[in-house]
Amino acid sequence: MNHHYKKLGLRIPNHYFKRSKEEILDKINLKEEQLTKNYNFGYYYLSIAAVFIGILIFYTIPSNNENLTEFDTNSPLISTLISGEEITDEYIIEFYSESLVLNEINFGN
Amino acid sequence: MKEGALLKLLKNPASKDKGFKLLIDLYQEKIYWMIRKMVLSHDSSNDVLQETYIRVFKGIDNFKEKSKLSTWIYRIAYNESIRFLNKESKMKKIELDSTDYNYSKKLFADTFFDADNLSLKFHQILSELSFRQRNIFNMKYFDELKFEEIAKITDININTVKSVYYSVEKKIKKEINESSL
Numbered sequence: 001m002n003h004h005y006k007k008l009g010l011r012i013p014n015h016y017f018k019r020s021k022e023e024i025l026d027k028i029n030l031k032e033e034q035l036t037k038n039y040n041f042g043y044y045y046l047s048i049a050a051v052f053i054g055i056l057i058f059y060t061i062p063s064n065n066e067n068l069t070e071f072d073t074n075s076p077l078i079s080t081l082i083s084g085e086e087i088t089d090e091y092i093i094e095f096y097s098e099s100l101v102l103n104e105i106n107f108g109n
Numbered sequence: 110m111k112e113g114a115l116l117k118l119l120k121n122p123a124s125k126d127k128g129f130k131l132l133i134d135l136y137q138e139k140i141y142w143m144i145r146k147m148v149l150s151h152d153s154s155n156d157v158l159q160e161t162y163i164r165v166f167k168g169i170d171n172f173k174e175k176s177k178l179s180t181w182i183y184r185i186a187y188n189e190s191i192r193f194l195n196k197e198s199k200m201k202k203i204e205l206d207s208t209d210y211n212y213s214k215k216l217f218a219d220t221f222f223d224a225d226n227l228s229l230k231f232h233q234i235l236s237e238l239s240f241r242q243r244n245i246f247n248m249k250y251f252d253e254l255k256f257e258e259i260a261k262i263t264d265i266n267i268n269t270v271k272s273v274y275y276s277v278e279k280k281i282k283k284e285i286n287e288s289s290l
Contacts, residue, residue: 007251024158028129
């Protein structure tokens with residue numbers, strides 16, 4: 001005991017600091033366990049959310065890709081890109097007149 | 110053990126627990142006595158001490174080493190004590206420049222207080238001081254902290270700390286001498 005007791009009359013229980021150290025360590029271990037539990041709980045929710053997002057992506061992305069890949073290969077621009085031919089005025093006129101005829105036929109059906 | 114080596118242990122996850130046990134051994138008593146002189150009752154001091162170490166454990170990874178490790182721990186303990194006193198007084202905030210009207214009441218209510226003439230005289234003088242004056246005096250006289258450390262812990266200008274301490278020391282010496290005549 002030091003001058004806190006001599007001059008101020010402040011006492012502490014026997015073996016207080018030893019017991020206090022143990023209590024502090026116990027509390028810290030308890031808090032750490034709680035933190036780990038909370039983390040595991042959070043991890044569980046995160047996993048479910050990840051699976052849910054994965055399913056959403058799985059069902060939405062393919063349909064989007066289909067939309068993206070649905071283009072008219074007969075269009076003058078696309079067909080020239082595919083074939084490497086040069087776009088001429090004659091080619092465009094021919095394409096649209098052909099489409100017009102085909103539409104007429106389809107409409108007739 | 111030097112603070113640098115202790116910090117290395119504390120910052121490494123593999124040795125943090127070992128370092129923390131050493132940290133308790135090193136500062137527990139000093140921190141307890143600083144808290145005890147602020148909150149007065151042993152049971153309350155025990156609660157504040159535990160809360161201080163829990164905060165130290167949680168915050169050690171973010172300790173920026175802008176001050177000494179011991180100063181940082183003292184500062185946490187000081188703030189924890191003020192937080193406790195604010196809660197206890199049920200007031201919005203402790204007035205640092207006012208005296209604690211419940212000082213004697215709290216002291217005599219504690220079972221771990223033995224009153225004799227000298228201690229009663231000391232406490233009578235301390236109870237007449239403001240919260241700020243009392244803390245500065247206690248930290249320098251009993252806890253033997255340096256003025257610079259006290260300034261950092263309490264967030265008070267070092268020159269103010271010095272002038273407060275010397276004026277309180279003079280007052281206490283005078284009153285003790287007068288009472289022993």
